[in-house]
Amino acid sequence: MAGDEGIAKWIAEKLQGDSRFASVNAVGAGYLDIVRKDHPPFTAAAIGIREVILPAHVAPLFDGERSPEFVVNVPSKAIWSGPAIDIIHDAPAAFGTFGELSRAARNEDVGSYRHREYQFFEQAFRQHTVVSGVTRVYDKVFRLHRHRGLGDITVALVDAYDMSAEDVRYTRDLYGKFDAAVKISSYGSITSAASDAAKMMGAETFTFGDLMGRLNKP
Missing domain, CATH: 3.40.1350 (Trna Endonuclease; Chain: A, domain 1)
Incomplete structure (x- = not known):
């Protein structure tokens, strides 16, 4: 499975008004291209798991031409399993909620963000x-x-x-x-x-x- 296109579009709309970003675009399959004014651009991938986030939910995000530096899940109360976290960190990339995506965007290297x-x-x-x-x-x-x-x-x-x-x-x-x-x-x-x-x-x-x-x- 790929990411969630609907959630990616929702995130893009939420971030459009953030002055740190020159542009935020949902580009299909749940991916977002985020261009920052003060740091290099980065790619995020959005998923929409409501209970436990498993390896099968995140591994496909790194199998294609795009490799996200951040995997964001909405809603925020979902649980991230350890094996899924390991896949993301090994990429290397970061993970978290919408709020954590916003915080990670302050880092020059988004993939190094950790809670x-x-x-x-x-x-x-x-x-x-x-x-x-x-x-x-x-x-x-x-x-x-x-x-x-x-x-x-x-x-x-x-x-x-x-x-x-x-x-x-x-x-x-x-x-x-x-x-x-x-x-x-x-x-x-x-x-x-x-x-x-x-x-x-x-x-x-x-x-x-x-x-x-x-x-x-x-």
Whole structure:
């Protein structure tokens, strides 16, 4: 399958009034040619997946004459699977929502754009001395493989100021089983109800710092 032409046209119309761009044109098969005033032009590809974005949704976008530097999905609440993300990053290209496409367009190299918070956590995981490798399961879920005979830990990132039981349950419903729910924000708190809800699932709740210490333990 190619991209979504209807969404590409919608994006083109939305970006027409942006003063950073000299022109934005939907050119067929879901692709957009975006000419910037201060940086080189780039190609984006639009898709319209409502649930989980899989490799089959993104791989064809890189098989033809055009190779996008950014893959944008509308609606924004869809989940990106790890294998789909790997295909995009290997291209190399970037991915995200319409808002992230707009932010990526500020970079001279659009394909190098990465979501700041997700990149921070993934980089921190990879640099931990006990972690031998990281597998991206979904956009907010990482499986950490550990040295010294320690088992894998699946970590889900939770974007909440005060992590609640509802946040933990929603994350489980959305992504499935995980071992650790980690609060993204350094502000706010983790409620006791959130910790209790995670415990009922066989998981734990952590701040980032607490998780880094936990990784050294069985």
